[in-house]
Amino acid sequence: MSVSFQQRLIALIKRIPKGRVATYGHIARLAGNPMGARQVVWALNSSWEKEKLPWHRVINSRGRISLKPGQGFELQKALLEDEGIRFDINDTVDLDRYLWAPRKA
DNA sequence: AACCTGACTTCGG
DNA sequence: TCCGAAGCCAGGT
Numbered sequence: 275m276s277v278s279f280q281q282r283l284i285a286l287i288k289r290i291p292k293g294r295v296a297t298y299g300h301i302a303r304l305a306g307n308p309m310g311a312r313q314v315v316w317a318l319n320s321s322w323e324k325e326k327l328p329w330h331r332v333i334n335s336r337g338r339i340s341l342k343p344g345q346g347f348e349l350q351k352a353l354l355e356d357e358g359i360r361f362d363i364n365d366t367v368d369l370d371r372y373l374w375a376p377r378k379a
Numbered sequence: 380a381a382c383c384t385g386a387c388t389t390c391g392g
Numbered sequence: 393t394c395c396g397a398a399g400c401c402a403g404g405t
Binding site: 297298299302309310311312313314315316318319329332333334335336339340341342345346347350 | 385389
């Protein structure tokens with residue numbers, strides 16, 4: 275039987291290694307739907323806890339945290355910095371350096 | 380079924 | 393860089 279897009283998203287997110295990040299759109303693309311970025315958001319909110327997902331490693335296409343200050347931004351940034359990820363003066367991470375890409379299929 | 384919502388993305392101005 | 397508009401997707405009301 276087929277695996278749902280959601281399940282593929284979950285599986286991919288779980289594979290993001292410590293010290294690396296991925297963007298919503300990137301993950302959606304890898305899961306097979308280039309335009310399913312919003313689904314990633316939904317997937318995270320609905321099952322990051324039960325699936326133990328590294329939700330903090332998912333950021334937006336500009337290399338910045340999408341959560342707002344006081345609503346998780348601080349926590350996410352702290353978690354990423356703990357993994358060795360550096361933020362520049364504009365709270366932006368260097369995607370060319372930290373963006374995760376699966377080895378081979 | 381219509382309408383709203385969200386940790387999105389891209390494009391213009 | 394910031395803002396608005398438009399496009400996209402699924403779940404909740």
